[in-house]
Amino acid sequence: MDNGATCNMCGNYTSNKDGTPDGGCLKCEPEEPNLMAIWAAADKKAKDWREAGEEKLLRQMLDAREGLKSLGWRDGQYAPKDGTRFLSIEAGSTGVFPCYWMTNKHMAEGGGFWSEAHGDLWPAKPTLWKPMPSNAIVTGLAPAQEIDK
Numbered sequence: 162m163d164n165g166a167t168c169n170m171c172g173n174y175t176s177n178k179d180g181t182p183d184g185g186c187l188k189c190e191p192e193e194p195n196l197m198a199i200w201a202a203a204d205k206k207a208k209d210w211r212e213a214g215e216e217k218l219l220r221q222m223l224d225a226r227e228g229l230k231s232l233g234w235r236d237g238q239y240a241p242k243d244g245t246r247f248l249s250i251e252a253g254s255t256g257v258f259p260c261y262w263m264t265n266k267h268m269a270e271g272g273g274f275w276s277e278a279h280g281d282l283w284p285a286k287p288t289l290w291k292p293m294p295s296n297a298i299v300t301g302l303a304p305a306q307e308i309d310k
Contacts, residue, residue, distance in 0.1 A: 229289055237287035240274065248294075249276055249287040259293065260285050 210218065229250070230236075240247060242262040249260035256278070264272040276285040 226289070234289040234291050237290055240287045240290040242272070246293050248291045249274070249285055250289040251276070251286060252288045258285075260287055260290070 234250065237249070240249070240260070240262070244261055244263070246259050246261045248257050250257055258276040258278045260274055260276045262272055263275050274285040274287055275282045277283075
């Protein structure tokens with residue numbers, strides 16, 4: 162069935178297998194995952210990390226942090242604790258998520274940071290933060306009310 166669709170992966174004009182205009186083409190349709198290749202790539206990456214050594218990896222981590230700070234990101238310890246929504250990056254994550262502080266007298270620090278992701282709230286420890294852009298269109302949850310101030 163030729164519906165004049167464009168493949169999302171390669172951008173070529175294509176006829177989608179299911180007839181929808183937003184799918185991939187048959188050329189780009191992924192094959193079954195090759196688990197042996199995936200495992201070998203993971204082993205190679207682990208070996209590369211071991212060979213690089215801690216000093217080199219720590220230098221890369223510092224370079225990434227300083228690079229992000231040059232783009233306007235700030236240290237997470239200074240993130241606002243007044244309920245203001247901001248963008249957050251956490252160590253170990255490649256995502257940027259809306260985040261805010263929620264007061265809760267039952268928590269040791271009097272509250273905690275919460276990130277909005279995948280339609281839910283997740284406890285957060287921002288490594289870096291940035292003010293929410295004024296033109297941001299953020300979908301998801303609105304900041305919750307403070308709990309038992």
